Amino acid sequence: MNCQLCNRRIAVKLTLRDLLWPGRLPPATVCPNCRQQFVALDYVNCCPACCRPQETDQLCPDCCSWRQKYPWQLTHRALYRYNGAMKEFMHRYKFAGDYRLRTVFAAEFTAAVRQLTAAVVVPIPVTQVTMATRGFNQVTGLLDGVDWTPCLQNRAVKKTAQSQKHRRERLRTPQPFVLSDSSKAVAGKRVLLVDDVYTTGRTLYHAADLIYQAGAAGVISISLAR
Ligand SMILES: [Zn+2]
Ligand SMILES: [Zn+2]
Structure with missing residues (x-):
């Protein structure tokens, strides 16, 4: 092998x-x-809401400002640091579209998803253009045998690459999603949003906002890297 x-x-x-x-x-x-080369997050010295590595166990400044922006709180869990090795991995998995690489983290990520015991699992979707060119959603590729519900759809057919944007531009990104018909499934339920990488939190907060509008009782989130 x-x-x-x-x-x-x-x-x-x-x-x-x-x-x-x-x-x-x-x-x-x-x-x-x-x-x-992959560094697992230890959950000791990190922000309790977003897993950002830091000295204290207080909310980080970013999470404080998210809490001023929204009437609800999002607690995020990430498994690994988004370091050089993880960036290289994501590049090969996503941009070079090597679907076999899903197996490197799928079992571990799936176990973490199951541990959070949410009633509805909602992956962050890719755009139609990405789906057509890459052939898969890298987020659902990390889920092995987990039932997920496609509650969110991208508003645009094509997405401008987040990875080419600066932090301030990313935070200004307008709502990229709309609710799909299957979003009825979240009413009164505890929902887990799933993404591959947590960068500024912008994407997940947009997603959580819509899921709450669809009547969810609570929303938490998870990503492979942070
Ligand atoms: Zn090797
Ligand atoms: Zn934080």
């Missing part, structure tokens, strides 16, 4: 148990060297 990131061969040591129950083998798709 080869590492999906650096293509080096991965030696898989089999025990007698593995041979007797082959289903137990985890998908060894990344070599230990590549794996250790």
Whole structure:
């Protein structure tokens, strides 16, 4: 088996148990060297609302200003830091469109999603143009066997790449979504919004705003990276 990131061969040591129950083998798709480049967030020194790494356990300035803007609070959970290795991973997974790479984090991400036990799971959608060119939504690609509901749709057919925008421009981005027919499913429910990367929070706050308008009882969110 080869590492999906650096293509080096991965030696898989089999025990007698593995041979007797082959289903137990985890998908060894990344070599230990590549794996250790990803930094898991420790939830100790971070903002309790958005997982931003910091010295204190107080709300960060960004979350304070979100709370002034909206009458509700969004608590976000992220699994990994958006460091160089994660940026490179996302680039290959999303922009080079390598769908196999979903398996690197899918099991772990799915477990974190299930742990949050939301009644309705709503992924952040990609635009029609992205869907046609990339062929998949990178967010739902990270979900293995989780039932999700497509409550949100992009207003525009094509999106201007967020990654090319500066922070201030990103924060000014107008509402990019509209509610779809299936948004009826969120009425009175606790909803989990799912995204790949949390950058400024702008996208998730726009999404949460609409989900609350659709009558959700509560909204929380999760991303692979932050
Ligand atoms: Zn590797
Ligand atoms: Zn925060």
